[in-house]
Amino acid sequence: MWDIIVVGGGPTGSWTARGFAKAGMKTALLEEHSEIGIPVHCTGVVGQSMLDQFPQTKSCVWKQVNEFKIFSPEGESIILPHITAFILNRQKLDLTLAHEAEKEGVHFFLNHKVSSISQEPSQVTVQAVTPGQQTTVHQAKIVVLATGSTSNLARQSHLGEPPQYIRGVQVEVEINNIPTIELFLGSKIAPGSFAWAVPTHEKIAKTGLITLQNASLYLEKLFNSPFLKERLIRVLGKPRASRIPLGPSNSTVENRLMAVGDVAGQVKTTTGGGIYYGLIGAEAAVSMGLKSYKNGDFSPPLLKQYHFMWQKQLGFELKAGLYFRKIFEKIQDADLNYLTQLLKKKELQDVLYQHANFDRHRDLIFALSKVPDIRAVMIQLVRRNLFSSRTSFSLC
Numbered sequence: 321m322w323d324i325i326v327v328g329g330g331p332t333g334s335w336t337a338r339g340f341a342k343a344g345m346k347t348a349l350l351e352e353h354s355e356i357g358i359p360v361h362c363t364g365v366v367g368q369s370m371l372d373q374f375p376q377t378k379s380c381v382w383k384q385v386n387e388f389k390i391f392s393p394e395g396e397s398i399i400l401p402h403i404t405a406f407i408l409n410r411q412k413l414d415l416t417l418a419h420e421a422e423k424e425g426v427h428f429f430l431n432h433k434v435s436s437i438s439q440e441p442s443q444v445t446v447q448a449v450t451p452g453q454q455t456t457v458h459q460a461k462i463v464v465l466a467t468g469s470t471s472n473l474a475r476q477s478h479l480g481e482p483p484q485y486i487r488g489v490q491v492e493v494e495i496n497n498i499p500t501i502e503l504f505l506g507s508k509i510a511p512g513s514f515a516w517a518v519p520t521h522e523k524i525a526k527t528g529l530i531t532l533q534n535a536s537l538y539l540e541k542l543f544n545s546p547f548l549k550e551r552l553i554r555v556l557g558k559p560r561a562s563r564i565p566l567g568p569s570n571s572t573v574e575n576r577l578m579a580v581g582d583v584a585g586q587v588k589t590t591t592g593g594g595i596y597y598g599l600i601g602a603e604a605a606v607s608m609g610l611k612s613y614k615n616g617d618f619s620p621p622l623l624k625q626y627h628f629m630w631q632k633q634l635g636f637e638l639k640a641g642l643y644f645r646k647i648f649e650k651i652q653d654a655d656l657n658y659l660t661q662l663l664k665k666k667e668l669q670d671v672l673y674q675h676a677n678f679d680r681h682r683d684l685i686f687a688l689s690k691v692p693d694i695r696a697v698m699i700q701l702v703r704r705n706l707f708s709s710r711t712s713f714s715l716c
């Protein structure tokens with residue numbers, strides 16, 4: 321009988337397990353893979369707040385960048401200065417956080433794929449399957465699901481689910497001349513969203529995209545696009561596709577079960593980045609779980625406070641981003657070309673300088689929506705969403 325079982329050994333799972341074990345709880349973590357940290361499907365870009373709040377992650381930084389380069393569909397580029405981001409070694413991040421958990425006494429069960437979770441009045445029973453098809457049974461007072469975006473355990477366990485998903489795909493490439501993070505826009509390579517090239521080492525970058533459509537198909541188009549074609553030397557390895565939640569789950573507690581990270585929708589709705597928000601969710605789960613445990617009170621009202629706790633920290637941000645993304649989905653290439661030109665104006669550069677924050681986008685969205693030129697585009701896009709009109713802006 322464990323105090324806590326965490327399912328999933330990604331960053332949020334390990335951080336949650338570490339928090340409980342540090343407070344003296346007998347904690348187990350079950351992970352389906354034989355090794356922590358692989359396969360890697362994530363780019364690993366995070367902001368300053370993440371390193372400040374979780375200093376253990378600093379040792380995983382490969383590179384710091386202080387500006388982003390954005391390309392419009394017609395190939396025009398602008399630099400967004402003063403935005404600091406860190407490119408992490410994602411595998412090392414998972415291993416580092418797992419090591420932190422292990423140091424606090426968390427017992428890891430690798431090669432354990434959880435197949436069912438059943439809740440009884442005084443405990444939760446978890447069944448896992450090993451590669452040899454053996455079934456193991458584990459029991460705990462509280463179970464935390466940190467299974468990422470692809471598992472269906474949340475649905476099986478009557479927890480809520482994120483309202484929507486977007487598809488992401490990525491592969492490492494050998495490439496010339498990528499000094500900083502580059503973002504590419506346009507319907508030909510990432511409809512309603514964006515693609516990227518993120519340098520990790522000399523001549524090596526992670527390239528990928530997110531879109532509501534078939535992401536893998538668009539990756540090929542990205543390689544053949546003017547953005548990358550001339551610079552690409554060769555593709556290293558196989559592209560990895562995954563889905564990314566878009567929006568918070570409306571129920572992340574069910575009796576003695578809590579959900580954290582991607583499975584709870586704790587992911588930036590603008591960019592799909594979920595490492596930092598997942599760790600914030602993990603801290604909230606630990607704080608509320610410990611309170612329940614120490615009071616010996618596992619009644620739904622007390623544990624349910626976890627849901628409100630993390631929503632208070634991230635909910636408004638997620639909803640503002642979702643609204644912005646909804647508007648953005650209907651954007652046309654001509655609008656993007658026009659917006660790229662607008663971003664060159666001093667007035668807009670000033671707004672970016674004052675409000676751009678890698679981890680929190682709500683303030684920037686509000687500040688931009690007050691700029692008349694941008695507001696006009698947004699109103700047009702809202703109308704287009706409502707009436708599906710085909711008009712678009714142009715500079716003339």
Ligand SMILES: Cc1cc2nc3c(=O)[nH]c(=O)nc-3n(C[C@H](O)[C@H](O)[C@H](O)COP(=O)(O)OP(=O)(O)OC[C@H]3O[C@@H](n4cnc5c(N)ncnc54)[C@H](O)[C@@H]3O)c2cc1C
Binds near residue numbers: 363466
């Ligand atoms: C292409 C792409 C690029 C991305 N780039 C970024 C980025 O640059 N920055 C950023 O912040 N975020 C990025 N993300 C998002 C980020 O990867 C996730 O938000 C983050 O990994 C969520 O962490 P997690 O611990 O919740 O889930 P995961 O990291 O997915 O971990 C879940 C773990 O649970 C395990 N598991 C699942 N089911 C079971 C089961 N039944 N039994 C046992 N174990 C199980 C899995 O094996 C896995 O180890 C990207 C995502 C994609 C797809």
